[in-house]
Amino acid sequence: MNGKVMEVNQMIPQIMDALRGLGVTERGIWRNHHDLYLSIGKFYRSCGVTQYSAELMADYTCMIEKKFKNGEITRNRYRTLLKAADRMGEFYATGKLQWAxxxxxxxxxxxxxxxxxxxxxxxxxxxxxxxxxxxxxxxxxxxxxxxxxxxxxxxxxxxxxxxxxxxxxxxxxxxxxxxxxxxxxxxxxxxxxxxxxxxxxxxxxxxxxxxxxxxxxxxxxx
Missing domain, CATH: 1.10.150 (DNA polymerase; domain 1)
Structure with missing residues (x-):
């Protein structure tokens, strides 16, 4: 799937389905994962972009790192946001998630x-x-x-x-x-x-x- 045009707002529910396929409970998805990807979607909208972009995702991770260094988010939130960004990149490149x-x-x-x-x-x-x-x-x-x-x-x-x-x-x-x-x-x-x-x-x-x-x-x- 690498190189294909993918809409971020369409990727998010697909990633939720991939997490279900890995065995994550429905409650766990909504409690621990969904808002992480909504944060990514919000960032893309603020930039006026709807399609996944590795370059823009790099900008997103830089923003997260800056927020952490400035004390705006906790270390745990920082790590989970970066992990979600990595997973979205993985899904864009392969069309699936590998997570034990x-x-x-x-x-x-x-x-x-x-x-x-x-x-x-x-x-x-x-x-x-x-x-x-x-x-x-x-x-x-x-x-x-x-x-x-x-x-x-x-x-x-x-x-x-x-x-x-x-x-x-x-x-x-x-x-x-x-x-x-x-x-x-x-x-x-x-x-x-x-x-x-x-x-x-x-x-x-x-x-x-x-x-x-x-x-x-x-x-x-x-």
């Missing part, structure tokens, strides 16, 4: 709250697709474990829950894999802290090595 946000058939099923939380977190990142798949697997596994512990949201999450998850994971993951999981959880909890959704000293617990204990923990998935 929720692999079909995943055995780590989540409630709606955690599903949307995961989607929101992933939309704030810009990993290579392969790395994003690993991050998604680790965080989804963690959230699924929290559900088995009786948590349906972040209200009562504590360091003890992270410790319990690491002990559980150490029973079936090798050292290298467990180290990667700890790293991905650090990034996830950093995001939760920056967005003021959860705040406690997670770094110390996620930096310590854990070995299988004698505690009988509920096993959510294997």
């Amino acid at each position: 946000c929720r692999p079909r058939g995943s055995k780590f099923k989540l409630n709606d709250y955690f599903e949307e939380l995961l989607e929101q977190f992933l939309s704030s990142t810009s990993y290579h697709p392969n790395t994003k798949g690993d991050v998604t697997w680790a965080v989804r596994k963690y959230l699924a474990f929290l559900e088995t512990q009786g948590h349906h949201d972040l209200a009562n999450i504590s360091i003890k829950d992270i410790q319990a998850f690491l002990i559980y994971s150490s029973r079936h993951l090798k050292g290298g894999s467990l180290s990667n999981v700890r790293g991905y959880l650090k990034i996830f909890h950093m995001y939760l802290q920056k967005t003021e959704q959860l705040s406690f000293d997670y770094e110390k617990i996620l930096s310590r090595p854990y070995r299988p204990g004698n505690k009988n923990l509920p096993l959510p998935y294997t």
Whole structure:
């Protein structure tokens, strides 16, 4: 599709359909994605342009970067706006999106709250697709474990829950894999802290090595 004339206002609903094809829930689309592309459409209209242009998109990203440097938008908003711009460029070039946000058939099923939380977190990142798949697997596994512990949201999450998850994971993951999981959880909890959704000293617990204990923990998935 590269080189074809494409109307931005027509691309936006097509990108929403592509996100649905990746498994993003309808609520997640309207809550976490739709307004990002409306921002792009508004910029194009202000420039008197209706058709997608790589040059104009570069101007848009420069505007976003300037707003961030001037303190007009948060870091999370800055990253999600830039990611949306990248996705629009990808869609223009290929006619599709490649985004490992929720692999079909995943055995780590989540409630709606955690599903949307995961989607929101992933939309704030810009990993290579392969790395994003690993991050998604680790965080989804963690959230699924929290559900088995009786948590349906972040209200009562504590360091003890992270410790319990690491002990559980150490029973079936090798050292290298467990180290990667700890790293991905650090990034996830950093995001939760920056967005003021959860705040406690997670770094110390996620930096310590854990070995299988004698505690009988509920096993959510294997």
